[in-house]
Amino acid sequence: MEHTQKITCPSCRQAEIIYDTYALLQGVKFACPKCNAQIGLAQESIHQVQTTMSKFDQLKSGAKR
């Protein structure tokens, strides 16, 4: 499964930061190749996203039946 996504660098807006959703959830930070700005999740956001993701998984498995 591919979880890689891209986001335009919020700092320089001239490059795209490629990040892995799951690695991001583990607290890994990703750096802009141009200006070296780092993106990452705050600890409390990680918890929020994980909660949302598990709810989403429940929805998906519920839809499958």
Ligand SMILES: [Zn+2]
């Ligand atoms: Zn940048």
